[in-house]
Amino acid sequence: MKKIYFLSIVIISSLALASCRKSPDYVAEPYFCDCGKFKWQNVEYDLLGVNYILSDSTEFESRRYYITADVALEGEAQTHGLSAWIEIPDLDGGGQFVINPTGDQEFVALVDEFNLNDPIDTLRQYVPVNAVVQVSQAPLSGGDEKVQFQMTLNQMVDGVLIPGDINCSGTFTVYINQ
Numbered sequence: 001m002k003k004i005y006f007l008s009i010v011i012i013s014s015l016a017l018a019s020c021r022k023s024p025d026y027v028a029e030p031y032f033c034d035c036g037k038f039k040w041q042n043v044e045y046d047l048l049g050v051n052y053i054l055s056d057s058t059e060f061e062s063r064r065y066y067i068t069a070d071v072a073l074e075g076e077a078q079t080h081g082l083s084a085w086i087e088i089p090d091l092d093g094g095g096q097f098v099i100n101p102t103g104d105q106e107f108v109a110l111v112d113e114f115n116l117n118d119p120i121d122t123l124r125q126y127v128p129v130n131a132v133v134q135v136s137q138a139p140l141s142g143g144d145e146k147v148q149f150q151m152t153l154n155q156m157v158d159g160v161l162i163p164g165d166i167n168c169s170g171t172f173t174v175y176i177n178q
Contacts, residue, residue: 036172038069040082045069048081050174052145061091061137065147067172071113078116085110086133086149094137099128099151107133111153111168126153126166142178147171 036047048068055064064087072080088097088107097106111126131151138145150169154161 035174036067036170038067038071038082038168038170038172040069040071040168041166043071045071045082047170047172050172052174052176055087056089059090061093063088063091063135063145065172065174067170072117076117080115080117081113083112083114086147088133088135091135091137094135097133097135099131101130107131109133109149109151111151125156127156127161128152129154129161129165138176138178140178142176144173145176146173 033047033049035050038045038047046069048070049066051066053064053066054060054062056062064085066083066085068081068083070081086107086109099105099107099109109128109131113124113126114122115124116122128151131149134148136146148169148171151167153166153168154163155166156162
C-alpha cells in the first residue's frame, strides 16, 4: 500500500512539474483603428479609436464624435494621451461648420490631454476659440463618414480660458450604422 501511495505521489508530482512552464511576459500593444490621424503641436499621431453617438436621439443627423490618440513622447514611461469630442447638432447633409472669434458657434468641442508624466497637472482641458470641421456625411443607408477638422485651442482652467493658442488638426473616418 505504501508503494502505491509513494508511486502515486511521484507520478502526480512529475505531471505537475512537467505541466509548469514559463511563458513570455505579456507586453500590451495599443490598438490602432487605422481610421485617421491627429496632429498635435506639429506632430502627427495615429488615432487609437473613433466612435460616434447621436447627440440628440430625436435628430437623425446629430453627431457627437469621440476620438483618442496616444501622444507619448520618447522617454515618457507613463500614459500620455488625448481624447476629444466634437458635437454637431444637425449635419443637414454634411458640409462645413465653424467656431470663430466673432461668436459664430455651429458646433462644440473639447480636447482633454491626460499626462501622468506631468507632476503638476495631469489633466488639461482645451476648448476651440477658432475652428472648422468639414463633414462628408455617410449615405442614409449607412457607411463611412469622413471628418476633417482644424482647431485653435485655449486651455481652460477653473472655467476660465487661458490665452496661448495650441493648434490641432486631423482627419478620421467613422462607420455610421443605420
